[in-house]
Amino acid sequence: MNVYDSDRIIDVLKDDNFVETTSRPDDADIIIFNTCSVREKAQEKVFSDLGRVRHLKSLNPELIIGVGGCVASQEGPEIIRRAPYVDVVFGPQTLHRLPKLIYQNRLTGKSQIDISFPEIEKFDKLPMPTPEKCTAFVSVMEGCSKYCSFCVVPYTRGEEISRPFEEVLIELAGLSKQGVKEVTFLGQNVNAYNGLDQNKKLINFPRLLDFSASIPGIDRIRFTTSHPKEFGPELITAFEKIDKLVDHVHLPVQSGSDQILRLMKRGYSCDEYELIIKKLRKVRPNISIGSDFIVGFPGETDHDFQCTLALIEKVKFDTSFSFMYSPRPGTPASDLPNQIPVEVKKSRLQALQNALNRYRNEKSMAMLNTVEEVLVEGSSVKGNGEIFGRTSNNRVVNFSGPSSLIGTMEKVRITKILSNSLRATRLVKNAA
Numbered sequence: 098m099n100v101y102d103s104d105r106i107i108d109v110l111k112d113d114n115f116v117e118t119t120s121r122p123d124d125a126d127i128i129i130f131n132t133c134s135v136r137e138k139a140q141e142k143v144f145s146d147l148g149r150v151r152h153l154k155s156l157n158p159e160l161i162i163g164v165g166g167c168v169a170s171q172e173g174p175e176i177i178r179r180a181p182y183v184d185v186v187f188g189p190q191t192l193h194r195l196p197k198l199i200y201q202n203r204l205t206g207k208s209q210i211d212i213s214f215p216e217i218e219k220f221d222k223l224p225m226p227t228p229e230k231c232t233a234f235v236s237v238m239e240g241c242s243k244y245c246s247f248c249v250v251p252y253t254r255g256e257e258i259s260r261p262f263e264e265v266l267i268e269l270a271g272l273s274k275q276g277v278k279e280v281t282f283l284g285q286n287v288n289a290y291n292g293l294d295q296n297k298k299l300i301n302f303p304r305l306l307d308f309s310a311s312i313p314g315i316d317r318i319r320f321t322t323s324h325p326k327e328f329g330p331e332l333i334t335a336f337e338k339i340d341k342l343v344d345h346v347h348l349p350v351q352s353g354s355d356q357i358l359r360l361m362k363r364g365y366s367c368d369e370y371e372l373i374i375k376k377l378r379k380v381r382p383n384i385s386i387g388s389d390f391i392v393g394f395p396g397e398t399d400h401d402f403q404c405t406l407a408l409i410e411k412v413k414f415d416t417s418f419s420f421m422y423s424p425r426p427g428t429p430a431s432d433l434p435n436q437i438p439v440e441v442k443k444s445r446l447q448a449l450q451n452a453l454n455r456y457r458n459e460k461s462m463a464m465l466n467t468v469e470e471v472l473v474e475g476s477s478v479k480g481n482g483e484i485f486g487r488t489s490n491n492r493v494v495n496f497s498g499p500s501s502l503i504g505t506m507e508k509v510r511i512t513k514i515l516s517n518s519l520r521a522t523r524l525v526k527n528a529a
């Protein structure tokens with residue numbers, strides 16, 4: 098979501114100020130930090146990053162320094178108090194107002210703050226994305242109304258709000274025209290999408306997927322992040338019916354203990370979670386399942402943690418993001434008793450990640466010698482003349498081939514399993 102928002106920040110600035118992007122802060126006239134406040138570390142990093150560019154103001158008095166995203170939303174005027182040289186502070190829902198804020202700052206010489214939540218206005222004001230790759234993110238809903246007890250998102254991004262249905266389809270058609278083959282629908286709880294169509298009828302997420310799949314040129318559809326509470330039978334049927342939906346779903350469970358799930362206010366039990374996975378695997382036997390995990394939530398006992406390890410063994414997750422619980426100001430869990438010592442959190446995280454890696458490696462080994470279809474996304478990051486793409490289940494595959502294949506679907510045979518990627522040989526078309 099933050100990568101998407103950063104791209105939109107560039108779009109609005111390009112649209113208004115004819116800016117060019119640079120990778121060198123010393124060359125920049127505008128430096129924007131797009132921030133995350135989901136965990137404390139990410140939040141503190143903003144202030145040290147700000148400190149690192151402060152001196153550039155004396156070299157270029159015209160330099161604008163801005164802070165956007167969820168830290169801006171949460172801290173607001175506190176950012177200016179701690180770093181008075183910051184010129185603009187804006188939230189995730191006001192990024193489209195950035196040119197106006199910069200203009201006001203230049204006019205008045207005063208720092209500008211706008212961290213309001215104007216409903217959906219952001220999407221009406223954003224220019225059409227101009228993707229440079231064959232893959233693109235499409236934000237379909239924003240915010241969160243789940244109020245999990247650990248999470249700051251509802252307070253920093255506001256309540257769930259869905260984009261109008263036709264607007265999403267128009268964006269998809271525009272992206273397809275520009276050569277995009279794969280889209281990833283984004284939302285804090287993307288499957289809670291419920292957007293109005295032009296007749297004021299609500300269209301839910303499975304129906305949005307259905308319509309999107311009919312857009313010519315869009316060959317693959319991914320989405321992230323989904324919430325188990327919203328993963329109903331219609332969405333499972335979508336995986337049965339819509340071939341363009343990839344063999345991958347990211348469905349954060351957070352914990353394998355019902356007691357902890359209750360304290361987290363997640364709204365489902367482990368059995369309910371497992372049932373979703375069972376149904377998904379029935380219609381898509383090869384689907385790979387990803388999840389987020391939090392260890393060391395207040396009150397988590399050794400037994401609770403063992404339950405999480407047991408769930409990992411049962412589900413055999415393929416991809417995962419795992420975190421030590423980080424108390425966020427203003428969230429109910431930060432006031433719970435029995436906060437877990439950091440040493441315990443660290444050792445649980447290590448044990449959890451060892452277990453997760455084991456199943457990820459098993460899944461990778463099972464892919465050895467199989468034939469996979471990959472969408473070629475670009476030249477290999479190693480710069481060795483190779484190209485890379487992604488499998489339907491979201492594995493990065495590097496292989497030899499001309500760069501003219503970028504943007505095409507290619508069949509490859511997996512020849513080697515590495516820790517973060519796979520190697521393959523291309524099966525040349527018409528050769529079989």
Ligand code: SAM
Pocket residue numbers: 135136241245247248249250285286322323324349351389390391420421422423424425
């Ligand atoms: N909306 C999704 C859901 O609820 O399943 C996840 C979105 S959240 C921005 C991304 C992940 O950050 C969460 O799934 C959770 O694992 C992690 N996270 C959120 N708050 C956290 C906290 N206070 N401490 C540690 N991890 C946290």
